[in-house]
Amino acid sequence: MSAPATFVPSTFASLIAPGFFSSGAVRTALTIGVLVAIVAGVVGTFTVLRGQSFAGHAFGDLGSTGGSGAYLAGIGPLWGFVIAGIAAAAAMEAVGVQRARGRDLATGIVLGAGLGLAALFLYLGTTATSTTGATVTILFGSIFAIPSSTVPWVLLLALISLALIAILYRPLMLSSASPELAAARGVPVRLVGALFLVALALTVALTAITIGSILSTALLIGPAAAALRLTRSPRAALASAAAIGVGTVVLGIVLAYDSNTWPPAGHAWPVSFFIVTLVLIAYLASGVPAYLSRRRDSREGRDANAGSAGASTLGAGGETTGAISTVVR
Amino acid sequence: MKVSETMTVDALETAPTDAGAGARARAEVLSVEGVSVHLGGRQILQDVGFQIRAGEFTGLIGSNGAGKTTLMRVILGLQAPAQGRVLIGGEPRSRRAAKIGYVPQKFMLDPDAPLRARDLVALGIDGQRLGFALPSRRRSELIDSMLAAVGAGHLAEKRVGRLSGGEQQRVLIAHALVSRPELLALDEPLANLDLSSGHEVVALLARIAREQQVAILLSAHEMNPLLPVMDRIVYLAGGRAASGPTGEVVRADVLSRLYGHHVDVLNVHGRVLVVAGSEPGSGHGEWAVGSDEALTADQPGEDRGDSGDGSVEVIS
DSSP states (O other), rough: OOOOOOOOOHHHHHSHHHHHHTTTHHHHHHHHOOOOOOOOHHHHHHHTTTTTTHHHEEEEEEHHHHHHHHHHHOOOOOHHHHHHHHHHHHHHHHHHHTTGGHHHHHHHHHHHHHHHHHHHHHHHHHHHHHOOHHHHHHHHOOOOGGGGGGGGHHHHHHHHHHHHHHHHHHHHHHHHHHHHHHHTTTTOOHHHHHHHHHHHHHHHHHHHHHTTTHHHHHHHHHHHHHHHHHHHHHHHHHHHHHHHHHHHHHHHHHHHHHHGSSSSSTTTTOHHHHHHHHHHHHHHHHHHHHHHHHEEEEEEHHHHHHHHHHHHHHHHHHHHHHHHHHHHH | HHHHHHHHHHHHSSSTTOOOHHHHOOOOEEEEEEEEETTTTTEEEEEEEEEEEEOOEEEOOOTTSHHHHHHHHHHHHHSOOEEEEEEETTEEOOGGGGGEEEEESOOOTTTTOSOOOOHHHHHHHHHSSSSSOOOOOHHHHHHHHHHHTTTOEEEEEEEEGGHHHHHHHHHHHHHEEEEEEEEEEEEEEETSOHHHHHHHHHHHHHHHHHHHEEEEEEEEEEOGGGGTOOSEEEEEEEEEEEEEHHHHHHSHHHHHHHHSSSSSEETTTEEEEEEEOOOOOOOTTSSBBBHHHTTTOOOOGGGGOOTTTTHHHHHH
């Protein structure tokens, strides 16, 4: 990485450090990152629309348990995330926790216990292998360390999630907008909700291997929340959420690769840090157009008021003049 | 403005009335027969029965807790009755959702939710079907004409969550009507509207019932806003119903029988008030079905009710 370039295109070009595209780890990371960001954008949009971001967060927390359990058992963390997510979805469906706000306390205690179990699994795992890498990988992700053999599985899970959303699209949209309207049209609202939870659990498993189970909701919710502030129609929201997600993931990977040369030199900064930070920036930036249009509206409102006030003053003035001229005449 | 008015007329006249509007006007759209519902050991509805024909405007009137929403749910097929049945178009109620358009009482959508008025109406065409709907010109023209027909053409591109209560009602009515139902059921559509929006919605619904020959069933706790347009009334009290032409139901004798104690029906400045009578045992005149307007009625002496004595004190 050289000194800051003077203009933008060369800044971007110089961001891509030598060897970026020839690295197998980078290619795997980019493939997984882009796939996951697309799915997260689509599923995340429905998650926000349905007000279920807490369910996504719960899947992330319990994913920590599953991922660390899988690590202890010697299988890939992805399967731990998937199994924990599906189990959590089934439990939520059984208890009916997804909508009931009154169960907050119980949910918090269960999630805390899940993370406690994750701590135990990670402790046992790391003392057995005398490495601490797994803790960071599972909780905070390390996309560069994912073996390329995982790619087909990521692709499969991504396709299952997207297919569920595509098949359920209309009833899901209707029951997200209003369960009452959907039920009145004969939509099996509960079944649609349960199938959506499956898609959500799989998606959180995917975001968990990308940026870690603890941070997984950021990639799920952030791009979708930003997209909702920028768009009006469902399709535009889905497309922008996916695009914002892909943008943050790709740029995050580029920056992380580049940070090899940043202090302390020789160690790349965590990709998850960059992705989560970029998601936050995208979310904050998405508020700007809305803020500007609100300000414009209120200014127009003021102008309109000022205009009418001016007109009435003029009118009054005109009458006064008329009265005066009558008197004079 | 001219254009949108023309579209309004077009949209309303493309209703499938060519098979004989006269025959359809007589057609029985909804028949509720002896419906009883128990929930949690309580009897919510008891032997409720009434019929609605095409083009009729029916008010489902009752105070809070009288069972209006439960009855709506039975009609929509969301609640199975313990006894009795619901016939729609003469057939037992099944999953034939398209025959009933429904406007729920509760409709909460986040202001940022990416759902424009036209998207919600599109979901009224085939929102229950799997997969995506392919955009087509016919489809978008249908949506545009439906929105124009309810006076919401200018709202098509706006997010539903950012519309006012009255605007949302119009869009929801368009959503419910776009699949050409025979019955339009609305659960307390006036509850969250200011007076003038409420009047506009009622006038719109009356026009739809007349021009499109759709049967309308509207629930409300206040009958007065509906009096000018209501053909029939289903009056619910204590889980039981009295139904028929408005003038034949809103009478002291009929409603007293329904309530199981004496009530008076007062006509104050063209508004109807139903108040508990002053017979021994009925306490000192509690409001059975009151209204905010009733509390401001300033000339109780002008009461022309069937048996007003004693009720005058209630009002003043």
